[in-house]
Amino acid sequence: CTQLCKAFADYYSIDHKLVTAGNGSDELISLIITAFLMKGEKVVTVKPDFSMYQFYASLSEAQCVVVEKEEDLSISVDQLITTCIKESAKMVIFSNPCNPTSLGLHADEVRRLIRCVNALVVLDEAYMDFWDQSLLGEVEQYDNLIILRTSSKAVGGAAIRLGFAVSNPMITKALRAVKSPYNVNTFTQQAGIRLFSHKEELQDACRQLISAREELYQGILKLEKQFPNRLHMYPTCTNFVFLKMEQAREAFDFFLEQGVAIRFMGLYLRITVGSPAENREALRLLRDFFNR
Numbered sequence: 001c002t003q004l005c006k007a008f009a010d011y012y013s014i015d016h017k018l019v020t021a022g023n024g025s026d027e028l029i030s031l032i033i034t035a036f037l038m039k040g041e042k043v044v045t046v047k048p049d050f051s052m053y054q055f056y057a058s059l060s061e062a063q064c065v066v067v068e069k070e071e072d073l074s075i076s077v078d079q080l081i082t083t084c085i086k087e088s089a090k091m092v093i094f095s096n097p098c099n100p101t102s103l104g105l106h107a108d109e110v111r112r113l114i115r116c117v118n119a120l121v122v123l124d125e126a127y128m129d130f131w132d133q134s135l136l137g138e139v140e141q142y143d144n145l146i147i148l149r150t151s152s153k154a155v156g157g158a159a160i161r162l163g164f165a166v167s168n169p170m171i172t173k174a175l176r177a178v179k180s181p182y183n184v185n186t187f188t189q190q191a192g193i194r195l196f197s198h199k200e201e202l203q204d205a206c207r208q209l210i211s212a213r214e215e216l217y218q219g220i221l222k223l224e225k226q227f228p229n230r231l232h233m234y235p236t237c238t239n240f241v242f243l244k245m246e247q248a249r250e251a252f253d254f255f256l257e258q259g260v261a262i263r264f265m266g267l268y269l270r271i272t273v274g275s276p277a278e279n280r281e282a283l284r285l286l287r288d289f290f291n292r
């Protein structure tokens, strides 16, 4: 995947020798957990977060130590550090910005975590194209950091199955040694090379999406004020908004009846930013729901 890793590295202005390509970042998560954790060893995860970390950890019979997020769904780095040390964890893995909460942890806080733990930090930056707190440019400064990126989100290539791990040369060598030899097929490599060569267009699409997100966010903020205590929206660093609603289930059903699928997660709803017209439709449905 040399040409592909170069295209990815050029896009993010990093050294291609630090990049390993995978069959989606899912493959890389699975590979990293399999390669670096023995049965029974501990990996620290946070909750709520991307569900696949626990899934792959359980397949490896690694032990998950779950740190609950704060009331406002932020991550307490102090608590994460304490837990890693107390549990002698070998790994800590989380998404930043977070899927599903849409919240981000500032780079300084992530750096503090990496420096303070005696564990491999797997930092899943699947949504970092929508925020500006990436550590991609500094992986070589750490002996315990792997950053994951994916072409499934901001660059819109979920179906080609392509993800990347970025780490220092030593960890990169280890990852390349344990991955299966032809894990990314030729078609995906070619598609990825083409995709990442369109830097201007991709960055432009990203900017458009962020401005559409602001419209959706401001619209929902208005509804939050107009209908007190009916919903709470979290600040967003991603391409979706995350809402807490007593009537999440009812709202989800209401949307679905009108042909709009959003994500229902217990007391929460996740609404992905669409085109400006789709966002207006989502706002209209939410308003109708509260007005019923």
Ligand SMILES: *Cc1c(COP(=O)(O)O)cnc(C)c1O
Binding pocket: 023, 024, 025, 026, 027, 050, 095, 099, 124, 126, 149, 150, 151, 152, 153, 158, 161, 162, 163
């Ligand atoms: C979507 C997503 C992934 C999976 O990406 P693939 O490259 O499609 O496997 C990984 N992590 C997070 C946080 C995601 O939201």
